[in-house]
Amino acid sequence: MNDHRRYAHAIELLRAAKLRPTRQRMALARLLFASGHRHVTAETLHTEALEAHVRVSLATVYNALHRFTATGLLREVVVDGQRSCFDTNTTDHQHFFIEEEGQLQDIPAANVQITGLPTPPPGTSIRRVDVIVRVAKVPG
Amino acid sequence: MNDHRRYAHAIELLRAAKLRPTRQRMALARLLFASGHRHVTAETLHTEALEAHVRVSLATVYNALHRFTATGLLREVVVDGQRSCFDTNTTDHQHFFIEEEGQLQDIPAANVQITGLPTPPPGTSIRRVDVIVRVAKVPG
């Protein structure tokens, strides 16, 4: 994706989400949605922005990640209690989590079938089923 | 379970885990493993201990929870980025998570079948598959 397309794509996403296309949000959206799907934390995205010479505060990165999540541009993935992880793939899918690296990898939902779930507790309904396949590196 | 059995059970668990049965660990083990399975956070267990007139510091509760987890007496469940949750049920099973309450509920593994998982990333092997069924309260 070239610069112009990236820009057009970013502004379109922000418009659709009814978020003002500020310089900071545009830059973050371009980093996030340039190509392919990504998993980021506030810290990694902030670092990436600074490396791309985008002046943006960490607080604004947090703010943007939450707004993007609230408007469906991102999805939050809970894998460890330490840091929040955000995924640009908002479609139904699951994750591998490589413990040593703290790295996520998507598993297409099409592959995975979950059967035999009991009915949810009385007075509740299922909002989402999260599957985290925790993997560890093996010698060799 | 009566007091004597609770005591015997706790000391047996600690011995098996090769942890010294200190007053604090004994008290926490009795609270945790008295009957049925439980989900606790450091905070809830600490509060419970104080209510039972057991003098124990929060730091020691954290310490105990981690030692218990490392020795297989407990299992950690990652459901939200805020706090660590520990489960006395260390057998293979899954969870309902009631979002409004932050409450966990076990799903027996026997029920649940997961099929179609792709092979794990090269050089890794599956350590565990965590399923969190996130449910929300519905009106009525």
Add this chain to the structure above:
DNA sequence: GTGTTTGCAAAGTGTTTGCAATTTA
């Protein structure tokens, strides 16, 4: 006695917040 565990208070980590200054529509 020797090594382990505890408790405290301090430090640490990741995240949120209050608010004045800036930017967007």
Add this chain to the structure above:
DNA sequence: TAAATTGCAAACACTTTGCAAACAC
């Protein structure tokens, strides 16, 4: 110009750590 957004620094919630005193074996 009215409303939204930013950046900073302070506050926050949860967790870990350093270390002297207490404890278990």
